[in-house]
Amino acid sequence: MAALMLRWSCLGKRWVLACIDGGSRHGRGAAIGLTSRRKRGQSSVAQQPLIAVQKSRKGEHEWAAVVGLEIHAQISSNSKLFSGSQVHFAAPPNSLVSFFDASLPGTLPVLNRRCVEAAVMTGLALNCRINKKSLFDRKHYFYADLPAGYQITQQRLPIAVNGSLAYSVSVGKKPSQVSTRTVRIKQIQLEQDSGKSLHDEPRSQTLIDLNRAGVGLLEVVLEPDMSCGEEAASAVRELQLILQALGTSQANMAEGQLRVDANISVHHPGEPLGVRTEVKNLNSARFLAKAIDFEIKRQIHELENGRKILNETRSFDDKLGCTMPMRDKEGKQDYRFMPEPNLPPLLLYDTASLPPGADPQQVINIDWIRERLPELPGKTREKLIQQYGMLPEHSFTLLNEVGLLEFFQNVIKETRAEPKKVTSWVLNIFLGFLKQQNLAVNESPVTPSALAELLNLLDRKAISSSAARQVFEELWQSKGKTPSQIVSEKKLELMQDQEALERVCHTVMEGHPQVGVEGRRKAMHFSAC
């Protein structure tokens, strides 16, 4: 596990933390350290100032941060993990709750096949070893949104262990400077979700909606191989893309389908790991990065001022941009794990061990699932690079933006223009317009066919590239018009008639006899474009 150096950098108004591999430093003497600089009058969190600590005369040590993540992804299924009630995001309160979900006496859990398949698919995609026998346990704690007083999870023997997730981080200011990192996956387990509580502080009560109680979750535990907010955010983004590609989870953080808790500690490289704190309530990748970076700073600050870090749970307040301790969570929780007595062990098979004559509905064959795994993001990016000759960072951008890959592929289908041209137009011009007006791909006024037509015109040399830009702007503003219409309306066509062009050039040159040979040559060249 490398103790990576943290280098804080600020690119204009954006907060960027570039993590640089420790091996690139030269020796202990060149300790980078961290310096702090206050920006006067800065109170909003939108602008993060450059943070670094002045190197003290005693030769202060560097700090290394260690970040581990626990990710809960809601399984995309029709019904819940142990009951037949529906899984749906917005519904009238307590309308999607069965007697088992409400924990009424006499009800028993019945495992949902789709959730097991989802767990196996995710495990295979993340290079895990799938445990052919896994067990269910009860994790006890009292909270109003957990009607049974315990959560059924897999603590002793989870369904998948020992995997890896590859993601990439930028290591320099240029977009091409990216490096691939790997984070180990400790385990993947199936567990139940709890209900939702709405705190009504003025009336001193909590309102409970059990629609979410019992929904299947995949808990993915990442080992503490990461060292800053950006790495964590990139790893989570990659996991999101994988889950979406597999179809096992929609992994939408805003809708609560993907929840991340971070475990953060700091220490001096070479010394044992420090006390860790857990940060919860992170519901976007951006807040995740901010919260982790804040917590690292806070811990360094506390330790440098001689204070100790408490092993506590904190939550992130996005408005203030800082973490706060959560009440009710002091001291270590004792969950009193016990085997779930109502569920026998979950047995999975592969083609070799499949019992003959078994009911196919009642057995799960790991090999069968492996053969049918959809294409993963890493593979898609590879294919893009090979097929279209694009740069790796372009393939990342194409996949990172929701719907952009589909848009790109639709344009490619309908146009004869070179793939590199298409890539450049989609990633620079099209995406640029989208970002300027803060639109999603599916809100774009320009359709793939329109762009394809425009690129065809450009490819045929019917218009110049500057004219094409004008047409694109026009397309963006006014819906319904095709590129050809705009071109003819604005008379942007290039003159194709060679003789007419020559006549124009001669007229120009005669009108300006003082322009030398160079000028004449340029004029001829310009007309030929």
Add this chain to the structure above:
Amino acid sequence: MSSLLSAPSALREDALRRLKREMWARAVKLGLRSWVGWRRGFTSKADPQRSGRVTAEVIEHLERLALVDFGSLEAVARLEKAIAFADRLRAVDTDGVEPMESVLEDRCLYLRSDNVVEGNCAEELLQNAHRVVEEYFVAPPGNISLPKQDEQEPFSHI
């Protein structure tokens, strides 16, 4: 005892009264001893390796976790007796025997197909609730994470 029954009534009554007093004294002594035993802790004869004492710390911890009330010494004593009773299992030699997961471990885990067959009974479920607000269950407040402004920590982000 049998001699008492054949004795004259006056003598019988005296003897009975004395017997009652003695039994009462013995009961008090026993009670006191067991109370003292609980306070000082005693070693269970069944298992000399482990003390049968359940400390006050453990009781407090359990009361918080399981939300039960070990209100009286009697309850704690009963708990200790229950533990001692279960400890007798240790007398069985289990060397080389694989522990069971549960008594159902050789049953087949039934896999249900992913169809919606339940739900839509909010009214029925809410009938059970003590208090209801607009189809939500009502619970006491708990685990509110964000402290109010004046309770904010001294370290503010730089």
